[in-house]
Amino acid sequence: MTAGQAARAATLGVGASLRRKEDARFLHGLGRFVGDITRPGMLEVAFLRSPVAHARLHGVTKPTGAEKRVFTLADLGNVRTIRANSALPGFRVSEQPALAGGKLRHVGEAIAACVAGTRAEAEDLVAACGLDYETLPAVHDMLAAPLPTQPLIHDGWSMNAFLETRRDDDVGDLDAIAAAKVTRTLRTSRQCMAPIEGRGVLAEWDPRLEQMIVTTSTQMPHVTKSGLADCLGLDEGQVRIVSPDVGGGFGYKGILLPEEIVCASIARLLGRPVRWLEDRYEQLSAGANCREHHYVITAWADRAGKLLGMECEATVDAGAYSSYPFGACLEAAQVGSILPGPYILPLLRCHTISACTNKPPILPYRGVARTGVCYAMETTLDALARQLGISAEAIRLANLVPPDAMPYRNLVGKVFDSGDYPEALRRAVAAFDLDSIRARQAKGETVGFGLATFCEQGAHGTSVYHAWGIPFVPGFEQAHVRLSPDGVLEVRVGVHSHGQGMETTLAQVAHEILGVHPDKVRVVHGDTALTPYSTGTWGSRAMVMAGGAVAEACRQLGERIAAIGAALLQVQASDVEVADGKVRRKDTGGSVSIADVAHTWYRAPQNLPPGVDKGGLEITAGYRPDPDTGTHSYACHACVVRVDVETGAVVLEDYLVVEDGGRLVNPMIVDGQVLGGLAQGIGTALYEEMPFDEAGQPLAATLADYLLPGTTEVPDVRLDHMETPSPWTTFGQKGIGESGAIGPPAAIVNAINDALASLGAEVFDLPASPPRVLAAIAAARAARQ
Amino acid sequence: MSKIAISLTVNGTPTDLLAEPREQLADLLRGGLMLTGTHVGCEHGVCGACTVEIDGVPARSCITHAGSCDGAVIRTIEGFGDDAVMAALREAFACEHALQCGYCTPGMLVAARDIVLRLPEADETRVREEMAGNLCRCTGYRGIVRAVLRVLAARRQGFQD
Numbered sequence: 042m043t044a045g046q047a048a049r050a051a052t053l054g055v056g057a058s059l060r061r062k063e064d065a066r067f068l069h070g071l072g073r074f075v076g077d078i079t080r081p082g083m084l085e086v087a088f089l090r091s092p093v094a095h096a097r098l099h100g101v102t103k104p105t106g107a108e109k110r111v112f113t114l115a116d117l118g119n120v121r122t123i124r125a126n127s128a129l130p131g132f133r134v135s136e137q138p139a140l141a142g143g144k145l146r147h148v149g150e151a152i153a154a155c156v157a158g159t160r161a162e163a164e165d166l167v168a169a170c171g172l173d174y175e176t177l178p179a180v181h182d183m184l185a186a187p188l189p190t191q192p193l194i195h196d197g198w199s200m201n202a203f204l205e206t207r208r209d210d211d212v213g214d215l216d217a218i219a220a221a222k223v224t225r226t227l228r229t230s231r232q233c234m235a236p237i238e239g240r241g242v243l244a245e246w247d248p249r250l251e252q253m254i255v256t257t258s259t260q261m262p263h264v265t266k267s268g269l270a271d272c273l274g275l276d277e278g279q280v281r282i283v284s285p286d287v288g289g290g291f292g293y294k295g296i297l298l299p300e301e302i303v304c305a306s307i308a309r310l311l312g313r314p315v316r317w318l319e320d321r322y323e324q325l326s327a328g329a330n331c332r333e334h335h336y337v338i339t340a341w342a343d344r345a346g347k348l349l350g351m352e353c354e355a356t357v358d359a360g361a362y363s364s365y366p367f368g369a370c371l372e373a374a375q376v377g378s379i380l381p382g383p384y385i386l387p388l389l390r391c392h393t394i395s396a397c398t399n400k401p402p403i404l405p406y407r408g409v410a411r412t413g414v415c416y417a418m419e420t421t422l423d424a425l426a427r428q429l430g431i432s433a434e435a436i437r438l439a440n441l442v443p444p445d446a447m448p449y450r451n452l453v454g455k456v457f458d459s460g461d462y463p464e465a466l467r468r469a470v471a472a473f474d475l476d477s478i479r480a481r482q483a484k485g486e487t488v489g490f491g492l493a494t495f496c497e498q499g500a501h502g503t504s505v506y507h508a509w510g511i512p513f514v515p516g517f518e519q520a521h522v523r524l525s526p527d528g529v530l531e532v533r534v535g536v537h538s539h540g541q542g543m544e545t546t547l548a549q550v551a552h553e554i555l556g557v558h559p560d561k562v563r564v565v566h567g568d569t570a571l572t573p574y575s576t577g578t579w580g581s582r583a584m585v586m587a588g589g590a591v592a593e594a595c596r597q598l599g600e601r602i603a604a605i606g607a608a609l610l611q612v613q614a615s616d617v618e619v620a621d622g623k624v625r626r627k628d629t630g631g632s633v634s635i636a637d638v639a640h641t642w643y644r645a646p647q648n649l650p651p652g653v654d655k656g657g658l659e660i661t662a663g664y665r666p667d668p669d670t671g672t673h674s675y676a677c678h679a680c681v682v683r684v685d686v687e688t689g690a691v692v693l694e695d696y697l698v699v700e701d702g703g704r705l706v707n708p709m710i711v712d713g714q715v716l717g718g719l720a721q722g723i724g725t726a727l728y729e730e731m732p733f734d735e736a737g738q739p740l741a742a743t744l745a746d747y748l749l750p751g752t753t754e755v756p757d758v759r760l761d762h763m764e765t766p767s768p769w770t771t772f773g774q775k776g777i778g779e780s781g782a783i784g785p786p787a788a789i790v791n792a793i794n795d796a797l798a799s800l801g802a803e804v805f806d807l808p809a810s811p812p813r814v815l816a817a818i819a820a821a822r823a824a825r826q
Numbered sequence: 827m828s829k830i831a832i833s834l835t836v837n838g839t840p841t842d843l844l845a846e847p848r849e850q851l852a853d854l855l856r857g858g859l860m861l862t863g864t865h866v867g868c869e870h871g872v873c874g875a876c877t878v879e880i881d882g883v884p885a886r887s888c889i890t891h892a893g894s895c896d897g898a899v900i901r902t903i904e905g906f907g908d909d910a911v912m913a914a915l916r917e918a919f920a921c922e923h924a925l926q927c928g929y930c931t932p933g934m935l936v937a938a939r940d941i942v943l944r945l946p947e948a949d950e951t952r953v954r955e956e957m958a959g960n961l962c963r964c965t966g967y968r969g970i971v972r973a974v975l976r977v978l979a980a981r982r983q984g985f986q987d
Contacts, residue, residue, distance in 0.1 A: 060920050067928025068916040070863020070903035074929065077862035161848065237867045237875055237963050238929040288865070288929030289963045321868040540926030540964045713923045716966030744872035744961070752954040752967045781966075 054553035055772050058709035062559065063544045072286040075241030075258050080314035083243070086304060087163035088317070089153040089170050090327060091145040094179035094399035094737025095194070098145050101153050102171030110166060112154045114140040117306040121272045123297060125365040128510020129374060132204045135195055137362040137402070139272070139302040145174060146194055146361035147399050148738055149327020154303050156315060179737030183358035183396035184335060194361060194397050203359050203369040203395040208377050208453075210388040212341070212350045219341035219349050223424040228806040229413045229786070230730040231333035231358065234406050235749055238288020239319035240328075244304040246312065253305050256283040257298070260290040261366075261577025263535050264513055266569045268297035268365045273305055284567040287539035291721070292406045293328065294539075295579045297365040325742045329731035331406035333358035334372070334413035340421050346429055346436035350388030353380055353417070357410075359395040362402040366512040367579075369403060370395045372410040374509075378453045379414045383462045383496040383675055384440040386452055399737040405579070407718055408782040411497060412725060416807065419493045419787035423794060424803075433492045433791065434470050438463055441494065448768070457496060457673045458775075460701050460765045466494055468761060469677040469699045478681060482799065487684040488694070491792025493784040494677045499581030499776020501671030517663030518586035519573035522551070522594040524602070524658040526643040528622075528636025530557045532591055533565045535575025536583045540717075541778065542710040543583060547591050549706060553772075554595035555602070556621040557635060573661055581776025584706055585672055586664065589771040594662035601654050605638045608650030664771070672767045672775035676700035676715075678784030682792040686800070686818055689811030691727055691793055693756045698784070701763040703775030711777060712760055718781025720755045726786040727808050728754065801825060832896040836861070837905030845892035852876045852887035855902060863903035863932045867961070874960030877933035878902045884940045903932035911939050914980065918973035926964035934960050938974045946985075948978055 053059060066072050089101065089111075103111040122136035141152045155166035180186045180194055186201040194201050216222065243256040253275060259265050262282040270280040287294060300317050308315045319328075335356040341349040357373035377391035395403075406412075426436040442449045444461040451457070473490060481488050506514045521533040532547055548562035565571055575587070599619040606624025607614040610633060617624050625632040641648050642658050666672075681695040698715055705711045728748040732740045741747035766773025786807050793814065794803050802821035806813055829844040836859060845854055850869075855861045855878070867875030869888045876888040879901035906912035915938050918924070925931045934957070941948060941956045948956065953974050954967075962970060 061923070063928070064920040064925060067925055067931045068919055068935070070861075070932045072928045072931075073862075074865070076866065077856075161846070235963060236927070236929075237873060237961060238865070238927070286929075287927065289927045291963070321870065321873075540928075542926070709923050713926055713965060713969065716968050717926060717964045718966075720966035721963070743870055744868050745870070749873075749961050749963065751959075751961055752957040752971060755967050757950070757968055757971070758966070 053559055054549050055706050056704065057549060057707065059545055059549055059559060059707055061542045061545045062548060063542065074238055074286045074288055075243055075256055076318050078243055078256055078285065080243065080245055083314040083316055084156045084158060085160040085163050086307065086315050086317040087155050087160060087167045088151045089155060089167045089172070091141065091148055091150040091152055093145060093174065093176050094148050094181065095177040095192070096145040096174040097177065098141055098143060098152065099173040099175065102173070104166060104169035107166055110156045111170060112303070112307055114138055114142050117303065119274060120302055120306055121274065123272060123299065123365050125363040125368040125512055126510065127204065127368050127370050129204055129206070129370060132370065133198050133202065135362045135369070137299065139299045147401050149323065149401065151299055151303065154307060156307060160318070179399045179735065181399060181733050181735055181737045183333065183356050183398055186396040186398050187394060194399060201397040203363060203397055204374060206374050206377060206393045208389055208391045210350065210390050212352050212388050212390045215341040215350050220344040221342045221425050221428045222339065223421060223428055224337070224339040225421050225424060226805060227336045227338065227417050227420065229332050229334045229416060230807050231329050231400065231733070232331050232406065232725060232729045233325055233329040233731055233747060234291045234293040234331060235324065235747070236289030236291060236293055239321065239324050240294060240298065240300070241318040242298065242301050242304045243314060243316040244308040245314035246309045252279050252281055253309065254281045254283065255301060255305055256285060257301055258287045258294055259284045260287070260294045260537050260539060260579060262537060262567060262569050263574045264366050264577055265297055265301065268512065269301055269305065272302045282569045284537050287537065290539045290578065292331065292404050292579065295367065295577065296404055321744065322742055325747055326739050327401055329739055330360060330401040330404045332413060332725065336417040338417050338421050340425055342425050342429065344429065346426060346431050346439040348384060348386050348440050351380065351386060352390040355391065355393045356396055358398050358400060358403070360398060360400045360402040364402040364404055367405050368511045371405050372403060375410040376414055378455060379410055380418060381451050381453060382415065382418050383442055383494055385442055389452060400733060407721060408779045411495065411783045412722065412786060415493060415495045415783050416786045416790065420790055423791045427798065434466060437466055437492065437494050441466065455498065456668065456670045458767045458769055460673065460675050461763065462494065462675055465675060465677040465699045465701060465763060469679040469697055472697050472759065472761065473679060473681065487686050487796045489682055489684070489792040489794065489796025491682065491788045491790065491795055492677065492679050493787035493791065495783050496673045496675035497581060497777065497780045497783060498671040498673055500585035500666065501580065502665055502669035504669050505671065513576050515576040517665045518575060518590040519661055519663045520587060520590035520594040521573050521661045522591065522598050522659065524598065524635065524639045526639055528561065528634065528639045530555065530562045531565060532562060533572045534587045534591065535572045536578045536587045537567050539578070541578070541583060541714065542707065543587065546584060546706045546710060547587060550588050550591045551595050554592050555599055555619060555635065556623070558622060581778040584774055585666065585770050585776050588706060588774060589664035589666065590662060592771045593664045594660050597660045597662050598658065601656070601658060602635055602638050605641055605649060605653060606633050609633045609637065609641060609648065666769040668769060672703060672770060674700065674702045674775040674777040674780055676780050676784055678788035680788050680792050682789060682796055684793055684796045684814060689814035691809060691814065696756050697759040697761065698781070699761040699763065700777065700780055701765050702777035703767045703770070704764055704773035705762070706772065706774055708762070714778050715760060715781040716758060718779060719758055719785055720750050722782040722785030723755055724750045725807060726789040727810065730808050730810065830893040832893060834895060835899045837901055847893055849892045850888055851890040851892045851895055854892040855887060861902045861904050865929055865932060867930065874937060875930050875933040877936045877960065879936060884937050903935060911942055914977045915939055915942070915973065918976045922969040922973040922976065924965060924969035924973040930960060930962045934962065934970055941974060942977050942981065946978065946981060950975060
């Protein structure tokens with residue numbers, strides 16, 4: 042690379058904090074979300090939803106005169122149930138109907154769809170429907186759910202559990218040799234991901250193409266297409282998914298929705314476009330679907346704090362159905378493989394249950410199982426450290442995988458690609474004045490310092506997912522690139538960008554390879570008719586996978602551009618290079634622009650050289666890292682909290698993240714991902730909770746009850762980057778989209794427990810809300826008396 | 827259902843409209859007037875995505891009955907084309923990476939512009955208090971707060987010069 046190229050790449054290519062191309066439309070209110078899109082003759086849909094958690098449904102009485110505007114399951118015709126199976130042995134299959142049939146299995150489950158000219162009129166119809174059902178006892182407690190005393194949610198199952206997994210290392214000798222042993226019972230609360238835009242679906246049948254066109258707020262348009270075609274009994278070519286601007290995903294929109302099946306069916310039956318927009322009440326009452334974990338965890342360590350082994354009994358509340366495509370077991374079944382975290386762990390005994398309950402079906406929320414597992418591991422480590430009388434830093438340093446062990450394969454077979462985990466910890470600790478915190482504690486202030494270290498596997502592919510046997514396995518990620526006649530480069534990808542800034546970062550990648558200015562790169566996504574197949578945006582995979590695919594496609598396109606450009610320059614292809622948007626002679630520096638090459642192919646083909654590649658100036662290329670076991674970004678979160686022992690309130694005085702996402706394609710955007718995840722993690726740690734009562738009723742149905750962190754709850758966080766390239770990816774980039782959401786509950790509760798240590802109090806359950814903090818203090822006081 | 831006749835001035839244009847008694851301003855703006863830049867996030871006045879200017883003051887259009895707005899002057903995100911403060915905020919939002927998915931952004935901008943004009947001396951704590959009624963699920967707020975502070979600082983600098 043010449044000095045000029047390097048300078049340009051530094052400002053526009055990989056590594057540049059380029060301002061986002063997509064910002065302009067959002068700043069002017071010109072984003073196009075599903076709710077902004079209408080069609081002539083479009084009807085609006087409102088759903089009649091289950092008011093109870095568990096019941097036998099006897100029937101729906103349609104309002105007189107409006108029978109044809111109310112659709113029950115029987116009215117939809119031949120639609121298949123949603124099945125997201127797993128190949129893991131012992132998995133119990135749930136069949137989720139598009140509209141409830143014989144049974145109601147959670148509050149908010151859709152029973153009937155009402156159609157009218159406006160949403161308000163459709164809701165009037167819902168209110169006029171009669172509902173006949175027989176209430177059954179609700180299974181609301183995931184720990185009790187699998188017991189024989191509980192009513193079965195799915196007829197024919199032997200117990201209310203989708204799956205159990207076991208790993209049976211022998212930890213029987215550890216009591217005899219360990220210097221310390223702790224056991225903790227920990228719980229995380231059920232949450233709602235709560236993107237500010239809810240879900241939305243606009244379905245229309247095109248009789249000319251015989252195609253169902255569904256505009257829907259999804260993170261994974263191609264997977265939705267496959268699932269929807271299957272449920273509707275259509276060929277995949279008869280389904281087109283358009284995912285326009287999407288107002289936040291976080292996992293909430295990584296799903297095939299019953300509502301998509303219903304809207305598509307009605308659109309075809311009526312021959313008119315129909316649209317459903319989820320409102321916040323629907324979201325909070327029927328969409329609290331993540332994060333609810335319970336752990337009984339034991340850890341043994343030697344005198345230096347080195348872990349000897351762990352035992353874990355984990356239960357995850359998977360809700361009533363196995364959602365498509367990720368299924369009901371993604372969290373619980375991963376607990377055993379994630380629990381070792383960034384540490385060297387010699388022995389692990391682990392039993393997990395994916396419990397089936399009368400709650401909304403689980404979806405993987407940013408961080409997936411890691412947020413809960415990291416919380417369990419990191420709070421347990423601190424408890425061990427307290428028992429041993431060593432610092433939180435010391436116990437972590439005693440166990441972190443050292444940099445000279447990289448790449449490192451841990452006891453469950455995860456392969457860490459690169460990094461200096463201990464250095465991240467040391468940098469974090471060095472950024473705080475611990476002496477002053479200890480001095481404040483000595484004066485009686487309830488302030489505390491907390492740490493969490495973890496790593497995040499991202500962009501893991503075929504070799505990892507085929508073993509799960511869920512409805513899709515990610516393979517080679519594809520990108521299509523094509524040069525337009527005017528020299529503009531189109532980049533078409535099957536992943537979807539909904540805040541990640543990929544319209545900018547993938548343009549940076551293209552610029553890095555071909556030198557085309559990012560302003561002249563159009564990134565096209567969000568339409569299955571325009572983009573190559575992809576499993577979509579999830580698992581911190583897009584920048585590794587789509588970034589790699591775009592780079593590979595651009596590289597191959599560059600060879601074709603060079604061949605034509607060389608002919609125009611009247612030299613051999615080996616005598617030119619493609620750079621700065623030009624084909625340039627290596628000897629004289631004489632050049633033609635890529636736009637000239639494009640013009641030649643499309644408009645002046647008489648000037649093409651003989652033997653030119655007949656594929657022209659468009660290419661689809663595939664990419665998969667080798668090995669494809671995933672990148673591992675990692676981080677250390679550290680914070681100082683102040684606890685008000687009278688009110689139980691927790692104030693974040695300072696928060697620091699040291700993180701390593703490998704080479705950063707756009708550092709500004711990476712910071713944004715980390716900070717955004719962090720705010721969600723703070724919500725998990727301190728505020729967000731969807732309680733359910735014994736009847737399975739959700740109790741926080743407005744945003745005044747379900748507390749999302751705002752500007753006054755999220756501090757001005759300090760960020761510190763390390764940049765250890767992954768040896769396995771195109772530019773050394775690692776997936777880091779979820780990292781910020783993983784660490785906060787662990788770091789914050791560790792800080793709270795440090796603050797409360799002098800009182801002998803310890804918080805076990807999330808969120809560490811004022812009532813829980815006060816209860817912890819009261820319990821410690823009672824124990825002392 | 828009978829409708830209420832109302833007259834509004836929306837983004838500078840006088841408009842006569844019919845609204846259902848139960849219709850909220852946000853739905854009227856987004857529906858009949860096709861001003862879809864105003865977003866609906868929670869429909870109960872908490873998230874702030876629907877914030878518009880009513881008679882010069884930011885308000886929640888999702889819990890403001892259209893029928894109660896007869897005679898009002900409404901300005902939505904589409905109506906600030908010639909506004910220097912909004913232009914500065916847009917620039918600052920892009921510069922500070924104050925938006926990701928963009929859904930909360932129009933409401934954020936309307937609220938932020940009000941702060942800049944009403945509280946020229948606001949510091950970070952005050953800006954955070956003032957912006958607490960607008961929820962963002964993507965950014966963690968740092969960019970938003972910094973963008974508002976950047977415009978405030980630039981204006982204070984400008985007044986001194």
